[in-house]
Amino acid sequence: MITIAVSSQKGGVGKTTASINLAHSFARSGRKTLLVDADPQGSVGLSLTRQSRVLPGFFDLMADPVFPLERLIVPTRLETFSLVACGQSSDYELGGGSAGVTLHRVREFLRSVAARGFEICIIDTAAGLFGATADILTASSAVMIPQQAEPLGIRSVPKLMSVLTRMKVVNPELNILGLLLTMMQPGLAESREAAQALKDMLPSELLFQTMVPRDDLFIRASARGLPVGAMENGAGAMAVFDRIRMEVEGKLAKDN
Amino acid sequence: MSDVIKAWVDEGEVKRLAEALLSRPILGEVEVKYGDNFEGFAEGIPSQEAAPVNEIRAREAASVLRKAREEAMHGGSVRPGQQAPASPFRRVTPTPAETSKGAGITPAAELKRPGAPNGNEPLLKRMQTFGEWLKGPVGAQSYFISTRNGQPLLDEVKNPKLVQVARTLAKASRPSRSKTEEMGSLHVRIGEHSILEVIPAPSQYGILILGLVVEHSLEDTVIREIRLGLQEVADARLIRP
Numbered sequence: 001m002i003t004i005a006v007s008s009q010k011g012g013v014g015k016t017t018a019s020i021n022l023a024h025s026f027a028r029s030g031r032k033t034l035l036v037d038a039d040p041q042g043s044v045g046l047s048l049t050r051q052s053r054v055l056p057g058f059f060d061l062m063a064d065p066v067f068p069l070e071r072l073i074v075p076t077r078l079e080t081f082s083l084v085a086c087g088q089s090s091d092y093e094l095g096g097g098s099a100g101v102t103l104h105r106v107r108e109f110l111r112s113v114a115a116r117g118f119e120i121c122i123i124d125t126a127a128g129l130f131g132a133t134a135d136i137l138t139a140s141s142a143v144m145i146p147q148q149a150e151p152l153g154i155r156s157v158p159k160l161m162s163v164l165t166r167m168k169v170v171n172p173e174l175n176i177l178g179l180l181l182t183m184m185q186p187g188l189a190e191s192r193e194a195a196q197a198l199k200d201m202l203p204s205e206l207l208f209q210t211m212v213p214r215d216d217l218f219i220r221a222s223a224r225g226l227p228v229g230a231m232e233n234g235a236g237a238m239a240v241f242d243r244i245r246m247e248v249e250g251k252l253a254k255d256n
Numbered sequence: 257m258s259d260v261i262k263a264w265v266d267e268g269e270v271k272r273l274a275e276a277l278l279s280r281p282i283l284g285e286v287e288v289k290y291g292d293n294f295e296g297f298a299e300g301i302p303s304q305e306a307a308p309v310n311e312i313r314a315r316e317a318a319s320v321l322r323k324a325r326e327e328a329m330h331g332g333s334v335r336p337g338q339q340a341p342a343s344p345f346r347r348v349t350p351t352p353a354e355t356s357k358g359a360g361i362t363p364a365a366e367l368k369r370p371g372a373p374n375g376n377e378p379l380l381k382r383m384q385t386f387g388e389w390l391k392g393p394v395g396a397q398s399y400f401i402s403t404r405n406g407q408p409l410l411d412e413v414k415n416p417k418l419v420q421v422a423r424t425l426a427k428a429s430r431p432s433r434s435k436t437e438e439m440g441s442l443h444v445r446i447g448e449h450s451i452l453e454v455i456p457a458p459s460q461y462g463i464l465i466l467g468l469v470v471e472h473s474l475e476d477t478v479i480r481e482i483r484l485g486l487q488e489v490a491d492a493r494l495i496r497p
Binding site for chain 2: 154161162165166169176193197203
């Protein structure tokens with residue numbers, strides 16, 4: 001099983017949108033896919049199921065490892081697509097959010113998920129690369145980093161590089177899929193400049209060629225609890241994430 | 257790149273970090289070999305054929321160290337009152353024992369660092385003398401010393417990628433929760449018979465990073481002696497005749 005953590009230093013950069021739609025694209029391509037909400041804000045759950053606020057989820061399993069996994073996995077209308085909600089606990093109830101506290105349980109969780117035949121597990125993590133998120137990265141096969149295409153967001157890139165390097169010390173197998181530019185506004189000079197700056201600074205392997213445009217459709221999709229590809233007029237946005245998914249597959253194949 | 261972004265981000269630093277990130281799987285529990293994609297070693301290490309110290313641009317190194325010290329003071333890792341190189345002090349320790357290239361390797365249990373040098377000699381000369389000890393009793397094939405930002409002060413290895421790897425490993429080895437806790441060290445296999453030992457050492461210039469190419473990983477007692485030795489070399493005080 002391939003486990004892809006979708007993580008970033010900053011909040012509000014489009015992690016949840018990227019996670020939902022990338023997972024949906026993998027599922028539509030026929031791969032049995034599990035989307036895990038490991039963000040205590042619970043955005044994935046809120047996006048995809050109305051009852052998510054009362055569903056047990058990932059952090060409940062972290063708090064109580066004997067919690068049966070079957071109770072956590074929520075099927076969707078797409079047979080190959082399931083999700084695990086965030087749950088009622090949070091990482092701060094797991095020893096103050098220190099890295100290492102949940103690592104063993106994350107690994108056990110992923111082993112159990114793989115044993116149930118899932119081929120792809122995409123984990124939407126909380127902002128910041130510490131605490132439970134660091135444990136998830138330690139146990140993951142790959143990480144994708146959404147990065148908002150605006151100048152202010154670029155400030156966190158050096159720190160991000162340093163943290164990822166430390167993560168590679170802990171998990172040498174972690175495949176850095178790269179930065180995914182999100183909320184791209186081609187008509188806005190600042191957005192273009194931010195994208196160009198990243199292209200100038202980073203090796204091409206560290207930057208996705210496909211960018212996610214700023215699109216009201218994503219907001220409307222979240223409001224209706226749907227991946228954007230399932231929306232009317234969503235074919236264009238769906239194609240964006242299909243290209244991203246193909247880039248991910250290419251990077252994973254190259255790494256292997 | 258726009259001026260706004262330039263003001264926030266050091267493009268060169270990001271490029272170096274990105275290259276370091278892509279360059280290797282780092283170490284696992286004990287040591288992990290570089291993958292097939294690692295481009296930095298093979299013929300890249302001149303081993304014993306080191307550049308003599310007079311080839312080193314001493315002024316440039318002094319400038320780098322001044323900047324490193326300023327940054328370290330700004331960051332709080334060096335106190336303003338901490339001794340600067342030119343301050344006059346009386347001799348407090350014996351002069352260092354001379355070591356020579358090619359001397360036999362000393363068993364780890366018996367290995368002691370050279371006596372603390374005085375500050376009358378230029379820093380680079382002191383470092384070179386220390387380097388001879390590293391290549392003699394310690395048994396290093398070659399070495400480099402850089403600032404915490406990865407700027408080389410002495411570099412026999414002539415491999416910028418390894419210097420950057422050492423820098424990131426040094427950062428990773430530093431205890432994050434306590435500044436008073438002793439620094440760690442990390443090593444990574446870089447060739448069939450070569451290991452890069454990375455030993456960060458605190459000094460009046462901030463953290464100095466020593467990269468040693470050795471055949472076998474070093475014992476903790478040896479690493480401690482090396483770290484203290486480098487610290488003494490960097491913090492040596494000027495002695496009045």
